[in-house]
Amino acid sequence: MSAETAKSSTESDISGLDYEETELKLGLPGSSRIAGSELERKRGFSETVDLKLGGSGGCNLDYLTAESSDTRSSAAVKLPANKAQVVGWPPVRSFRKNALKSCTYVKVAVDGAPYLRKVDLEMYGGYQQLLNALKEMFSCFTIRNSPNNNERRLVDPLNGTEYVPTYEDKDGDWMLVGDVPWKMFVASCKRLRLMKSSEAVNLAPRAAQIG
Amino acid sequence: MGGGGWAAEAMFPDEVWEYVFSFVEADADRNAISVVCRGWYRIEGRCRRRIFVGNCYAVSPAMALRRFPEIKAVTIKGKPHFADFNLVPSDWGGGAAAWVEALAETCPQMEELRFKRMVVTDDCLELIGRSFRNFKVLSLASCEGFSTAGLAFVASNCRNLRELDLQENDIEDNCSHWLSHFPESFISLMSLNIASLDGEMNYSILERLVSRCSKLKTLKLNHSVPLDRLASILCKAPQLIDLGTGRFSADSRPELFEKLESSFTGFTGLKCLSGLYDAVPAYLPTIYSVCDGLSSLNLSYATLQSAELTKLITRCKNLKRLWVMDLIEDVGLEAVASSCKHIEELRVFPFDPYDAEPVSLTERGLVIVSAGCPMLRSVLYFCRQMTNAALITVAMNSPSLTCFRLCILEPQTPDYLTQQPLDIGFSAIVQSCKDLRRLSLSGRLTDRVFQSIGAYANQVKMLSVAFAGDSDAGLHYILSGCRSLKKLEIRDCPFGDKALLANAAKLETMRSLWMSSCSISLGACRLLAQKMPRLNVEVIDERWEGSLESRPNDCLVEKLYIYRTVAGRRSDMPACVWTV
Secondary structure, eight states, X not given: OOTTTSOOHHHHHHTTOOHHHHSOOOOOTTSOOOSOOOOBOOOOHHHHHTSOOOTTSOOOXXXXXXXXXXXXXXXXXXXXXXXXXXXXXXXXXXXXHHXXXXXXXXXXXXXXXXXXXXEEGGGOSSHHXXXXXXXXXXXXOEEEEOSSXXXXXXXXXXXXXXXXXXXXXXXXXXXXXXXXXXXXXXXXXXXXXXXXXXXXXXXXXXXXXXX | OOSOHHHHXXXXXXXXXXXXXXXXXXXXHHHHHHTSOHHHHHHHHHHOOEEEESSTTSSOHHHHHHHOTTOOEEEEEOSOGGGGGTOSOTTSOOBSHHHHHHHHHHOTTOOEEEEESOBOOHHHXXXXXXXXXXXXXXXXXXXXXEEHXXXXXXXXXXXXXXXXXXESOEEEOSOTTGGGGSOTTOOOOOEEEOTTOOSOXXXXXXXXXXXXXXXXXXXXXXXXXXXXXXXXXXXXXXTOSEEEOSBOOOOOOHHHHHHHHHHHHTOSXXXXXXXXXXXXGGGGGGGHHHHTTOSEEEOTTOOOOHHHXXXXXXXXXXXXEEEEEGGGHHHHHHHHHHXXXXXXXEEEEOSSTTOOSOOSOOHHHHHHHHHHOTTOOEEEEEESOOOHHHHHHHHHHOTTOSEEEEEESSTTOOOTTTOOOSHHHHHHHHHHOTTOOEEEOOSSOOHHHHHHHHHHOOSOOEEEEESOOSSHHHHHHHHHSOTTOOEEEEESOOOBHHHHHHTHHHHTTSSEEEEESSBOBHHHHHHHHHHOTTEEEEEEOTTOOSOSTTSOTTSBOSEEEEEEOSSOSOSOOOTTEEEO
């Protein structure tokens, strides 16, 4: 898979930009688009009705090769900007949507990895279990305990890069995982991010800030 | 056989022909018999035992029963398929009452009723319970309008009930103890599917019912049945073939684990497993003993991570059908492709359909399964990215596909590597898969793909199109080709009047056409209705009020549902539906 087109959400998160704003929009005809052929051709019905569309597929396909590779359309339909407003899309039955909507999952992002995972925080009894689960999920990691405080870090043994588990709380602040009592964490955590320790310098734990 | 119809018929008494015809079961074949001559039409009509009504408004109950007075089994479908995705107004129609009332009056011998996407009221259920002495099978799928009080009536009155199948219905729960209405003497149940019931119920009653119905083969519970209850229930039904569990999670309790494990070990021949709502890894090993025998596994509600899903699925070496969520990821599908060589049907559902973030399930997973599973016939795949190359590979790996439904979550997504439309990919699918019967398209598509579809998709009976095409030509290609097309549903495509009107005759060869958010004008609808008296052209528009007469020809209709019918226009339309 092309690395260029696999957008990493984590880079955009650092600067605080919304993911949607920074991604390339492989978007709708008519909206601002990526580079492609500027040829805009609406093929009217009358132009095509002359084609010999005979019974067993004996149609004249020559005109296909004559066209440029990226035909844009001036389609009459436009999608609203907010995807959630498109009724009935994606085509998932309400029964299924209702069955899964009570899920208490949070997304887990790892710096440098293109894909997110999801975890159900309510499945774990405490921080150690959560860390073990993260370690299993991103199976390259091992856990290293930081000597000076309660911080735990995950290490990628291939290159020694340390990752610090952080989370975004209800107020939108990014905090170090482990700061608050477990239950409070579960209630306030909106998403998790395994941040490279070099990036995490701004997130000093509260304890260290005192005095 | 054959020869001059009149003479041939007179050769044997009717009973002989009836006996001969009884060996012919397929509807298409029975229909063929009935057009040989008047005599056979009459005889066949009298001895037909089951009918399938694909559109409840295509024929009136009276007409159907006049022709087939001795039927014992009826299957009827109501609302258009897109009703599943909230595109059809809730009061559009599809009421079962007219049918149930007619059947109650003329067919006391009725044994099996199957309704899909219909409005079934408690009155209907009551009528069923009262009218049919030997009633055996009630199957309601994606229906609404009834409550557990209606079910209570069925339970207490249908003494010979064999099958109660409630699949994905919207059921009001006003009688939570309805199960206790099955009398103690009632033991005939062979199949019970209550997965769509929302609330709790009396589990002791359920357990007693299961334990006295020794012929029970199918049992599908709802998510409220806790794991310990499941263990006790399963002990009483080791003969089950098809099981749907309830909630598959509990605190870590060794004695529960053991009890559950021994229930599963007790199964003599479990073939299908589903449910597993909110499954937790800790209890999955209890299932291991049945994995080898499973031919169908539905994990589409199991919110497990890829590793756990894979661990379970790779034990099921004889699996033919697998339903799972995209939590399985490409790596999981890779493991499935190497362990489960007999897979015929794969469905991958999105865990979080509105999530725009990339997930680890891509086109790679589909390609790997198509490469590793030579028996693959049916695919439903939700993903976020696709390439033409992947589609071409799937087409070459799986030329025997009969059903291919791809849903790329973001509309109009092109090939992410080349930025090209996915025309070539889908064209490869229809050219290679000559037995394709059902096709759903997605992604960025131009009119070109429809040209291929029209030309090559000769067996496709049902086609679903969304956010695709450039012009009327697209629709024209479909309607002027696609020899076997019966159901066409289109949404948000720039298809307009010309293609529709030029292919009016085609519409009578099809069951139905749905078009919403396209470019069809009211004038075209009027013209079509005028030209084709045996079509009902229903205009559905929730913005409009009152009569259509004053509306100009050039205004675009929001939604359009056209279907062939011999029953004329229906009389139960709500305010937002007009038959033009």
